Amino acid sequence: MAKRVETRVAVVGYGYWGSKHVRVLSTMPDVDVVVVDEHAERLEEAVAYYPSVERTATSLADVLDDVDAVLVATPPAGHADIALQAINAGKHVLVEKPMATSVADAEAMVLAAAVQGVQLMVGHTFEYNAAVRQLRDIIRSGTLGRVLYIDSARLSLGRYQRDVNVIWDLAPHDISIASFLLDELPVAASVWGDRNVTPWREDVAYLRLDFPQTRAFVHVSWLNPNKVRRTTVVGERKMAVYDDMSDNERIRIYDIGVDPSSIDDPHSAHERPVSYRTGDIVSPFVPFHEPLMAQDRAFVDSVRTGVASETPGERGLDIVRVLAATDAALVTGRTAPVLKPSQIVPGVRAVS
Template sequence: MPVALIGLGHWGCRFVPKLLNHALVKGLYCYDIDDARSRRIIQDFPSVKVSSDYESVLNNPEIEAVIIATPVASHYSLAKKALESGKHVLLEKPLTNRVDEAQHLVDLASARALKLMVDHITLYSGAARSIKRLIESQTLGKVIYFDAVRANLGLIQSDVSVVWDLAIHEFALIDYLLGEMPNRVSATGAAFYGSLEEIADVTLSFEGGIVAHVHVSWLSPVKKRKLIIGGMKKMLVFDDMVSDKKLKLFDRGVDLSVNAGVDKPIVTYRDGDCQVLDHDRTEPMVAVISEFMKAISEGREPLTNGAVGLRCVRILQAAEKSVKQRGTSVNLG
């Protein structure tokens, strides 16, 4: 199936070789408003067909699917035009920067029987699928908290805050693992080099008492990608910055016991073994492309469909509102 890639910036360029080498992609068209980027792509990848403008992509009957890797402010208008032209759409995260626009895209894709997918790439790692299985099998017991950090030095964005740029990865992953929306969001942040937050802390509260804390930063001297999941039976650590042993399962935790004649429960601590877990090593971006193409050919919804993207935008918008209100809790129920 021929595919068109819109946007040849940092993320779009990473898509090009993966698309060209993918068995389900039978031709690649590219378009970027910057002609210099298009010329560089042709030099590096001569088989790519460069389109002169976006309208020519939309009017090309050979192109059935469009991948949009542009700044978020342009997502809605570009995706809307593509869906109205009968194209399936894969969007770089986030889906849009407004809930009402995200909802309209979801409704439009449904009305046209087209696939709308968001590139929540964290969900396409083998580690994410392994974590999902551990939670569903009750290996961790009842999950009580998530504690995540995603930090590095830059890249400071001019159009979105660090919450929209980085925290969305954790929001999407937690949504995937729990399958439910938080009912409250609170967030604080600070901006030192511009008008948008470069460092932030977000707390998601869920109906059953689960709490998720997410710390994100563009101002860290070291790169961190770590998620800790606390369960009543066991605990899990996912460290995406190590080359090996990314997933570790700990037989550690807190136990409470009540003895006759004792007013307060006795607290004991388990300090058991640590088990290193293996997982599928398929490159996430390749898995994203496969999911998009297979969802189209098989006539099914992709894992990270428009509804998932919409939920994430709702959380992002609530977090943004909370930051502006200096940490006031925002209800999502």
């Protein structure tokens, strides 16, 4: 029997998300985990919690020649430089969301991966969530009818970030979920945001995303007493709610709605009551699989097989393009178009 060959993955950044990736990867028998963080005390903590960690280092350069892949879980401002360093060394890369903090950097990463012939994957974890996938199947089946709009809320107290605002921190999840559910990208974005605790970062925001056939509304906040992770899909026939904070009813389908015939005639709208329809509430069974485990397993499989994952770099670039439109909308106070990818020319951005 041939000896199993382990895939050696360097996790760069042992913070909130990096520690979660180390936990997940450490459970995979075909993966050797290397942890990289500039803070020595974090490396000591990683080894204490996960004795199977093979090696630690304070610099990626110290281990880059000895690994097969790199997982970037640093603050977003460092994503592009670290990813490009790894890609240009011929390593496969999984980068946390947002993939980069500018469209130019995201495009450079996609181009570099193509030039080097390596896999580039983005950490859109909710696209590997069993409930989100089941909700997409429900929409595709026609159970809800035509989607009228999507409403999404991602709220909590913190975690305040130093290099991005609340939109770039939290909304990548909701943008990717809405896009995943509808199988299309928004074409424009409108934004209202406010800065309450610091004068330089929005900590609460409301987004309107215009899709070709419908709209999505997103509320994100670092300044809310309740932790909320909820997506509502309103259809012509039925409505569905995905609540990621629920232990046993993560999806609920409501057979309720409004009879449009009762409000079609503007002359009679005030003469008779609107007709509402109410029916059953169904909570379909959703098997639990940890989304981060599914995502990181997909990355390892992509590294080993050379087959692109379901969330490749191009997908990350798409979401960064939408985020860039939210920046433009914040500055102008007007609806901003989601610009198409620029024509990428040969040449890879140098790592600073």
